[in-house]
Every structure is written in C-alpha cells, then in structure tokens.
Amino acid sequence: MTQRIQIVIVFILIQLSIGYLVYPDLIYVLTKTAHWELVMCQGFLQLILIWIYIKGLNYFPENDVIDIYLKMGRWVAIIFLIPFVINLIALVAFNIRLHTEVIISVFLPRTPYWSILILLYFISVYTSIKGLGTILRSSVFIFLIVIPLVVFNIFSSVINFDIHNVTPGWELPARFLLKNKFFYLLGFSSFLFLGFMASKTKLSFRQLFVAWVSVTLFFLSVVYIPLFIFGQEAVVTLTNPFLEAMDSVDISWFSFNRQTMFFGLSLVGLVIVANSVMLWMIGQIMRKIFKFRKVKSSYWIIAFSVISFVLAFLVPNQSLVEKCFLWSTGAQAYSMIIIPFTIFIYGFIEKRRVKA
Amino acid sequence: MRDIVKEIESKFSNHDDLFIEEELVGKTTIYFIGFNTLVDLTKSKLYVQQMAASSSSVKALFINLSDQVGVDIEQILKAILEGKLVIVSKGDAENAIVDPIAQNLNRSIEEPKNESPIQASINAFGDDITINVGLIRKRLSTERLCHCSYQVGELDKRRLSMLYIKGRAPNILIEKANQQLKQIKSDIETIDDLNKQFGQRILSPVSHLSPTELPIQAIHSLKKNRIVLFMDNYPFALVFPNLIWDMFSTENDRNFPFVLTFMLRLFRVIGAVATVVLPALYVALVSVNPGIFRTDLALFVAKSREGIPLSAFLETILMVVIVDLILEAINRLPKSVGPSITMVGGIILGQAMVEAKLVSNLLVIVITAVVIASSAVVGIQNSLYIRLLKYPILVLASFFGILGVWTGFILTVIYLASLTSDDIPYLTFNIKQEGDTK
Structure with missing residues (x-):
C-alpha cells in the first residue's frame, strides 16, 4: 500500500527535521550577504542529484537501491553501503542528541538528557521495527499535525521583522561555492531514502518537484526569519538562531506564553519520523546484504540503535554534538553524490547491454 | 425395523x-x-x-x-x-x-439496544442468522450480493455467514477471509474468538471486526467494499476489516445536511482526541510545565490546586480510575439500581472530593469533560479502547510534561498505524474497489 504521496510527505518531513537546527548556522557562516543564493544553489544541486537518482532507479523497476547494488555483486554492495550504514548510525545518534539538547532547553530544563534520549530512541526504534507501511502511514498523520504548527511558527514571527536587517540582498560572484563547508550543506538534502522505498511504486519527478519547492521555501524561511529579526551580525553569535527567533515572538492575545513550545513540539514529531526512516534503512541494508545469516531486520535495528544510543550518550556537550553532526552530514554528502551516480551509470550500461 | x-x-x-x-x-x-x-x-x-x-x-x-x-x-x-x-x-x-414448526425461541425484529439512530430506520438485527441475512437481502436486492456460509467449531458447529458485494470488495480480501474462516478449528463463542482467526494481535485493544446492530450501517459497509460477517445467535453484523473511520461516522449522520454531518463527525474526532489527551495535559500543565501559559492563567491553575496533598499525577489517576469504575458499575447493575449509583457517584466526585480538598476543582471539570467526550464516539468497543489509550499517555505526561503528552500521542498514532487486518491498514479511509464484476 505504498503510495507516492506518502513518500513525498516523508521526503518533506525528513528535510524539515534535518534542516531546522544546524542549517541556518551553516548558512550564516558561509556567507554574510545574499543568503538566498546559497540556499538556491544547494537546492538546485539537490534537484539535479534527485533527477539523476530517479533516472537511475527507473532503469530497474521493482528494485530498490540495495537490490541494484547486489546485482553488481555482493562485495560492491558491501563496499558502497556499509560505510553508508555507519554514517547513518552516526547521523541518527547526533541528530537525536542535537534535538534532545533543544528539547531540554525548550521544555524540561531539569530533566537529565539520557531520559529524553531513551524516549526518542524507543519511539524511533519501535516505528522502524513495525516497518515501512507504519512509517508511511504515521508520517501522514504527523505531517497533518506538525505542518500547521510549522506554518504557524513561521507566520507568527512576522511581527518582529525588520526589513533592513537583510540588505544588501545581492552578491556576485558567489564565493561560497568554493568553500569546504558548502559540501556539508549538501549533506542536509537527504533524499537517498527515496531509493529504498521505491521498489513497488515508481517515483514521479513531478511530485517530488512540488515537494522540493515547498522544502526550499521552508529552508529560505528558516534562514531568513532569524535574519529578519536579529540581522547577520547578531545571528552569527547565537547557538540556535531559529530557536532564539521563536523565543523573541510574543503575541499578546494568545493564551500561551511561548511560541517556542510549538517549535519544540514540531521538532519532536519530525525527529521521530526522520530517525525511524534512517533506522529502517539500516535494517533493510543489513538484512538484504547478509541474507544468509537469517537475522530479522528488527534485530539489526535494535543492535545498531543500541550502538547509536551509546554514541549519542557519550558526547559530552552541545558544541561537540554540533560538530559531530556536521561531520556526519558531510560524510552523508559523499554518499549523496556517489550513490545516485553509480546507480545511474550502472543502469545506463545495463540498458546498453540489454539492447546490444 | x-x-x-x-x-x-x-x-x-x-x-x-x-x-x-x-x-x-x-x-x-x-x-x-x-x-x-x-x-x-x-x-x-x-x-x-x-x-x-x-x-x-x-x-x-x-x-x-x-x-x-x-x-x-x-x-x-x-x-x-x-x-x-x-x-x-x-x-x-x-x-x-x-423442517418442523419450531418452538419460538427468537425475539422478533426489534429496535436497536446498543445504538440509538436519530431520524433513521430503527430495525435492528436479531438473534437468528437467516433473519439477519434476510434483513440485508431485503434492503439490497442485487444479484451481486454474495453469501457464503460456514459451519465451524469443535464441540458445537456454529453457523457463520460472510456477505460481500461482488466487484466491490477486493478479491484478495475475500479469498483471505474465506480461507481464514474455513480453517477455524476451535469453538467460536465470542467475537474475540472470531477475531483471533484473522491474525492474533497480542494485547491489542483494537479488534479486526466492528460490530453494528443496524442493517443500514451493514449495507453501507458492504457498499464501501467491505465484508460483513454474521454469527448465528448473535444480534450484530460484524464488519471486516475494522477501520478507524468507523469510530467517527455512521451512515445515519448523512440523513442531515452535509454541514451538520461534518459538524457531528468533527465533534466525535474532538471527543476522541480529548479523551486521550486531556487528563495527561492536565498533569503536564499543572506539575511539569506550568510556565507555558500566560502568567494570569498559570496563577489561576496553581490557585485551584492550593492545599491539595496529592501530586497531580496521583490525583488524576485516582479520578480517572474512579470514573472508569463508575462507568463499569452502571453497566453491571440492574436498571432500577443504576441511577442511584450514578447519583451517589456524582455527589462523591463532584462535591465531596473537592470540599475535602482531595482533588482540585479544575480536575473535576477535566474529568467530566473526558467522560462525556469518550462517549461521543460511535460504538461502545471504540469508546472503551480510547478510554484505555489515555493511561499510557498519562504516565508519560507525569515524567515528561508536555513533551510526554506529545510523544504519547504520536506513539498512539504510530501504534494505530501499525495495525493491519489482512494487509488492509487500520488507518485507511477507504478500501479500493478491486473485485471482478464477473
């Protein structure tokens, strides 16, 4: 019962989840003016990669990424996918830890972080064990609850805007493209999961394009809301600029004290979806590659989530978490370039061979 | 001889x-x-x-x-x-x-006892399986209505009937259900015995089957590509598979203009969500996250709990359990004693507990709202299970406050999303028309 619209929804949710926290930080470091150019550059690069990826996948109907790699050979699959799995473990760990820090600062300043870690891990692991169908269906409902909150957050912050904070809005030439950290930025566009879900339903590029447009708009708003409120000079010094921006909003007629709460709530929903998808991917890869071991994918998921939990638990402070998170997204960017291209090239060669 | x-x-x-x-x-x-x-x-x-x-x-x-x-x-x-x-x-x-002239052991066609349709036909199913199937046939005269009957059980052969509309219900679903019904070895005494045949859901409060007493509702389900089962000597049609939307809609809503139908269903959704979330929200707002309200509101909440010795969680769980006890006790008692228990319970809950400063005023309001809200959903089995779902969220809320309420709610959604019966997810809103028309 996998439907395209569900996959598109998961795509949007994962992008939002990864993009909410560190993404604006990175943008502010990379450029001082014309932030939108940077966002658009990253967006277009992502769009091109998605197009290549889908083109490559469509050469192999009824197959997911792992099947395609296994066609190339078991060792090829191991070489390409095991580093990806390790990367995912790290990403899950730091992603959850990062969100935990924010959640603590929003809701529960006195609660020890491990208890929230356990809670988030428990829900993510439970969801991923229940399988793809559960992830997709629940993500639709989470989408319906979370997106209104996100939209409310974005629009409620308009009252604090100061238009002068973002001038000048134009910069040529785009110097940031040469910086090393731009590569990190690419790591935020997580679309690789599409290839894991697409075995039964053929993806259509058009629907993904709509999703891409909405995600890019969201990224722009995430970057520009703190900018509009604080300005570039102030924003660089903040740890969580978007969080601070939300905290600054105060609507007098509204019965709740802090807008941040809604922000925190939407974060929790998003992080659960994102991590359960990542854990599910790990389980799928391990189950398919090591088929002869006859281990259920749920055991793989539990084992790897324990490793990842230990990793998340051991990181001592937030600045280190952010660094680790950046590193793991940077590593993710490698897979994001390599996997679509290998699949595309292999598909192209296969097609030629079949024709010949 | x-x-x-x-x-x-x-x-x-x-x-x-x-x-x-x-x-x-x-x-x-x-x-x-x-x-x-x-x-x-x-x-x-x-x-x-x-x-x-x-x-x-x-x-x-x-x-x-x-x-x-x-x-x-x-x-x-x-x-x-x-x-x-x-x-x-x-x-x-x-x-x-x-075939003799039998002793009359059945009641005649009567009004529904468990559901109360408004402005609708009030014929309800009875105990006899042939009469029940007849009630459907009479209202749905098409040759595409198919009827398979089974006799299953070990000690007592119980008659079961499966009805579906050919060309509407998905073929895979019909085949699977047919297989599952044929394989039954044990005695079918209750709905749960039948429910287990469709795949065990260990410790799950959600059944595969949704009982209805009204022929109109059963026919509507048939038209919506589902299967209807009948058990002999059981005055309900069992709609398979049970979907979440059954909790919020009945066919009789549609006797009103669309806007009113929409309103009724919206209220049921609000009722279900409120039942699950409200007690937990009270605990979270009072004991863990009082700061999220505006100051005057927060002060008001704090004031209502002044001088109450129990912690918010203890106070809430006490009240919730008592209310659930009362709801159960009213069912058990003979009709003549029932109202007195309600009265005594009402006085104890409403007045005495507040005056003794055992629970806060606000909590009594919350609990009353929950009781009313939980009864707004369609079907007593659904009302019971959403009443059960509020407990895990309550516990989570006592640890994590608002975060606990939220994660508990998401966990509930994820749990419901994980349920399937014969590969049809519980959270589907309509089943595709996939059958052959031939």
Whole structure:
C-alpha cells in the first residue's frame, strides 16, 4: 500500500527535521550577504542529484537501491553501503542528541538528557521495527499535525521583522561555492531514502518537484526569519538562531506564553519520523546484504540503535554534538553524490547491454 | 425395523426432552422423533396429518414432506440435535428429516439496544442468522450480493455467514477471509474468538471486526467494499476489516445536511482526541510545565490546586480510575439500581472530593469533560479502547510534561498505524474497489 504521496510527505518531513537546527548556522557562516543564493544553489544541486537518482532507479523497476547494488555483486554492495550504514548510525545518534539538547532547553530544563534520549530512541526504534507501511502511514498523520504548527511558527514571527536587517540582498560572484563547508550543506538534502522505498511504486519527478519547492521555501524561511529579526551580525553569535527567533515572538492575545513550545513540539514529531526512516534503512541494508545469516531486520535495528544510543550518550556537550553532526552530514554528502551516480551509470550500461 | 428408533433412544437416554411419538398414517405406524424443547410437536403433528391426507402412500408423504429421505443414522442424529423433526416408519427403512414448526425461541425484529439512530430506520438485527441475512437481502436486492456460509467449531458447529458485494470488495480480501474462516478449528463463542482467526494481535485493544446492530450501517459497509460477517445467535453484523473511520461516522449522520454531518463527525474526532489527551495535559500543565501559559492563567491553575496533598499525577489517576469504575458499575447493575449509583457517584466526585480538598476543582471539570467526550464516539468497543489509550499517555505526561503528552500521542498514532487486518491498514479511509464484476 505504498503510495507516492506518502513518500513525498516523508521526503518533506525528513528535510524539515534535518534542516531546522544546524542549517541556518551553516548558512550564516558561509556567507554574510545574499543568503538566498546559497540556499538556491544547494537546492538546485539537490534537484539535479534527485533527477539523476530517479533516472537511475527507473532503469530497474521493482528494485530498490540495495537490490541494484547486489546485482553488481555482493562485495560492491558491501563496499558502497556499509560505510553508508555507519554514517547513518552516526547521523541518527547526533541528530537525536542535537534535538534532545533543544528539547531540554525548550521544555524540561531539569530533566537529565539520557531520559529524553531513551524516549526518542524507543519511539524511533519501535516505528522502524513495525516497518515501512507504519512509517508511511504515521508520517501522514504527523505531517497533518506538525505542518500547521510549522506554518504557524513561521507566520507568527512576522511581527518582529525588520526589513533592513537583510540588505544588501545581492552578491556576485558567489564565493561560497568554493568553500569546504558548502559540501556539508549538501549533506542536509537527504533524499537517498527515496531509493529504498521505491521498489513497488515508481517515483514521479513531478511530485517530488512540488515537494522540493515547498522544502526550499521552508529552508529560505528558516534562514531568513532569524535574519529578519536579529540581522547577520547578531545571528552569527547565537547557538540556535531559529530557536532564539521563536523565543523573541510574543503575541499578546494568545493564551500561551511561548511560541517556542510549538517549535519544540514540531521538532519532536519530525525527529521521530526522520530517525525511524534512517533506522529502517539500516535494517533493510543489513538484512538484504547478509541474507544468509537469517537475522530479522528488527534485530539489526535494535543492535545498531543500541550502538547509536551509546554514541549519542557519550558526547559530552552541545558544541561537540554540533560538530559531530556536521561531520556526519558531510560524510552523508559523499554518499549523496556517489550513490545516485553509480546507480545511474550502472543502469545506463545495463540498458546498453540489454539492447546490444 | 425398530433399529433406528432404538438406537436413537439409547443414544439420547440422558435427554429427557426427547420425544418418540407413535402415529398411525393410513395403515402404517410412523414415529415422530425430536426434542420437544426445539419442536412444537402438536402443531407439527397437525401439519404432517394434513399432508398425509393429500398423499397417496407413506412413501409419497415422506417425499412431499422433505427432500431428505432415507438418510443414514449419523445424519438423523445431527438433524435431531439441530432441532429438526425426524419421521421413521415402522418396520421399514423409510425415514425423513422434516423442517418442523419450531418452538419460538427468537425475539422478533426489534429496535436497536446498543445504538440509538436519530431520524433513521430503527430495525435492528436479531438473534437468528437467516433473519439477519434476510434483513440485508431485503434492503439490497442485487444479484451481486454474495453469501457464503460456514459451519465451524469443535464441540458445537456454529453457523457463520460472510456477505460481500461482488466487484466491490477486493478479491484478495475475500479469498483471505474465506480461507481464514474455513480453517477455524476451535469453538467460536465470542467475537474475540472470531477475531483471533484473522491474525492474533497480542494485547491489542483494537479488534479486526466492528460490530453494528443496524442493517443500514451493514449495507453501507458492504457498499464501501467491505465484508460483513454474521454469527448465528448473535444480534450484530460484524464488519471486516475494522477501520478507524468507523469510530467517527455512521451512515445515519448523512440523513442531515452535509454541514451538520461534518459538524457531528468533527465533534466525535474532538471527543476522541480529548479523551486521550486531556487528563495527561492536565498533569503536564499543572506539575511539569506550568510556565507555558500566560502568567494570569498559570496563577489561576496553581490557585485551584492550593492545599491539595496529592501530586497531580496521583490525583488524576485516582479520578480517572474512579470514573472508569463508575462507568463499569452502571453497566453491571440492574436498571432500577443504576441511577442511584450514578447519583451517589456524582455527589462523591463532584462535591465531596473537592470540599475535602482531595482533588482540585479544575480536575473535576477535566474529568467530566473526558467522560462525556469518550462517549461521543460511535460504538461502545471504540469508546472503551480510547478510554484505555489515555493511561499510557498519562504516565508519560507525569515524567515528561508536555513533551510526554506529545510523544504519547504520536506513539498512539504510530501504534494505530501499525495495525493491519489482512494487509488492509487500520488507518485507511477507504478500501479500493478491486473485485471482478464477473
């Protein structure tokens, strides 16, 4: 019962989840003016990669990424996918830890972080064990609850805007493209999961394009809301600029004290979806590659989530978490370039061979 | 040949309600055999005598009476148990199983007892399976309505019927359900016994089957590409698979203009969400996250809990359990005692507990709202299970506050999303029309 619209929804949710926290930080470091150019550059690069990826996948109907790699050979699959799995473990760990820090600062300043870690891990692991169908269906409902909150957050912050904070809005030439950290930025566009879900339903590029447009708009708003409120000079010094921006909003007629709460709530929903998808991917890869071991994918998921939990638990402070998170997204960017291209090239060669 | 009669007599020697009556038809003696608790003997005899008057011979009489003539002893024994009248002629192997005039053991078609439709047809299903299927046939006269019947069980063969509309219900679903019903080995006593046949959901409060008492609702489900099951002696149609939308909609809502229908359903959704979330939200706001309200509101909440010795969680769980106890107790009591318990309970909950400063005013309001809200959903089984779902969220809220409420709610959604019956997810809103029309 996998439907395209569900996959598109998961795509949007994962992008939002990864993009909410560190993404604006990175943008502010990379450029001082014309932030939108940077966002658009990253967006277009992502769009091109998605197009290549889908083109490559469509050469192999009824197959997911792992099947395609296994066609190339078991060792090829191991070489390409095991580093990806390790990367995912790290990403899950730091992603959850990062969100935990924010959640603590929003809701529960006195609660020890491990208890929230356990809670988030428990829900993510439970969801991923229940399988793809559960992830997709629940993500639709989470989408319906979370997106209104996100939209409310974005629009409620308009009252604090100061238009002068973002001038000048134009910069040529785009110097940031040469910086090393731009590569990190690419790591935020997580679309690789599409290839894991697409075995039964053929993806259509058009629907993904709509999703891409909405995600890019969201990224722009995430970057520009703190900018509009604080300005570039102030924003660089903040740890969580978007969080601070939300905290600054105060609507007098509204019965709740802090807008941040809604922000925190939407974060929790998003992080659960994102991590359960990542854990599910790990389980799928391990189950398919090591088929002869006859281990259920749920055991793989539990084992790897324990490793990842230990990793998340051991990181001592937030600045280190952010660094680790950046590193793991940077590593993710490698897979994001390599996997679509290998699949595309292999598909192209296969097609030629079949024709010949 | 009195063999058969003797054998039956010895077989049923412990059954005092067995009758073996001798009767003279023409020149032959025949025996009427059956249970007088199931067969109305006097009327049946009269019927046979009338038939005999118009028949030329005993053999012709038997053929006129029944198409089961000259059957073996096994079938005769089974027929007697099922409440048929067996006629055996003396000194002859002639026998026949006759549908007698039965003792009236069923009530007639009555009004629904568990559901209360407004501005709608008020015929409800009864105990007899043929009447129930007939109620559907009468309202849905199409040749595409298919009916499969089963007799399953170990000790007692229970009759089951499966109805679906050909070309509407997905073929895979029909095949799977058919397989599952055929394989039943154990006795089917309750809905849960039947429910287990569709795949065990360990410790799950959500059933695969959604019972309804109203023919209109059952027909609507059939038209919405689902399967309807009937059990003999059970006055409900069981709609398979059970979907979440059953909790919020009945067909009778649609007797009102669309806007009103929408309003009714919206209220049910609000009711379900409120039941699950409200008590937990109270605990979270009072004990863990009081700061998220504006100051005056937060002060008001804090003031209402002034001087109360119990912690917010303890106070809430106490009230929630008491309310659930009362709801259960009202069910158990005879109708004449019920109202007094309600009154006493109401006084204790509403006045005494607040005056004794055991629970806060605000909590009483919250609890009352929850009780009312939980009853807004359709079907008592749904009301019960959402009442159960609020407990885990309550516990989470006591640890994590608002975060706990939120994660608990998401966890509930994820749990419900993980349920499937025969590969149809519980959270589907409509089942695709996938059957062959041929």
